[in-house]
Amino acid sequence: MDTLRDKPLDDDRPRDRVGKTSRVDIVxxxxxxxxxxxxxxxxxxxxxxNEVAKTLGVSRxxxxxxxxxxxxxxxxxxxxxxGTFVRSRISTSTxxxxxxxxxxxxxxxxxxxxxxxxFEAACVELASERRTDDDIVAMGDAVRRxxxxxxxxxxxxxAALEADLDFHRAVYAATHNELIEAxxxxxxxxxxxxxxxxxxxGQLRQSIALHEMMLEEMISPTRGANTRIxxxxxxxxxxxxxxxxxxxxxxxxxxxxxx
Numbered sequence: 001m002d003t004l005r006d007k008p009l010d011d012d013r014p015r016d017r018v019g020k021t022s023r024v025d026i027v028x029x030x031x032x033x034x035x036x037x038x039x040x041x042x043x044x045x046x047x048x049x050n051e052v053a054k055t056l057g058v059s060r061x062x063x064x065x066x067x068x069x070x071x072x073x074x075x076x077x078x079x080x081x082x083g084t085f086v087r088s089r090i091s092t093s094t095x096x097x098x099x100x101x102x103x104x105x106x107x108x109x110x111x112x113x114x115x116x117x118x119f120e121a122a123c124v125e126l127a128s129e130r131r132t133d134d135d136i137v138a139m140g141d142a143v144r145r146x147x148x149x150x151x152x153x154x155x156x157x158x159a160a161l162e163a164d165l166d167f168h169r170a171v172y173a174a175t176h177n178e179l180i181e182a183x184x185x186x187x188x189x190x191x192x193x194x195x196x197x198x199x200x201x202g203q204l205r206q207s208i209a210l211h212e213m214m215l216e217e218m219i220s221p222t223r224g225a226n227t228r229i230x231x232x233x234x235x236x237x238x239x240x241x242x243x244x245x246x247x248x249x250x251x252x253x254x255x256x257x258x259x
Contacts, residue, residue, distance in 0.1 A: 023058045146207075157199060
């Protein structure tokens, strides 16, 4: 089937929680619009990353990130050597996930963190029980890439963010539960801007140490559930503290709210 051409994106674009246009959200909304309007039919091959990026005026990085999110949500599928396609069957559960995504967009970062902590703990516990050798390799590779990005001067922010997110994606994939993976990845996509801000705020080294601790707890046969949950909570507490710090700086850069 020939690659479909895009319709222009509407001017009414979503906003992320930090008040700037999220390029990943722009791509996600664009793809959802093309599918919902019937421009891209089930089974159709999407334009390549360069074409989508050119259409929306963004780089390839947010396009690639959006495709991962939409693939996890069950809207798209990637075929090796062929490209990215609209899934032949888009189920009711997939549409419900899209609605859940809208709820996530309308909430606060603090509420999102509470939900994420519950899912993260459950995912780590399931991943510890179900992970395969390939899952361990994927998680370890993400940590190594995260460490390499941190050692780069100046900091390779794009590589660091991608490696950080890939670690959590690998944990979700290791649950071997597609529904959990899809929901967890939607939440991860929503907090991605804050992950990037935590890196920029100088918290990357501590984040790497916490990721390594989570990985060690998941692969060690002698560690119990309570120890694994503590590692998750330590990771979430660190991220929450960074979130509060960066939010305060944004709202009170000189002691007063921004105007």
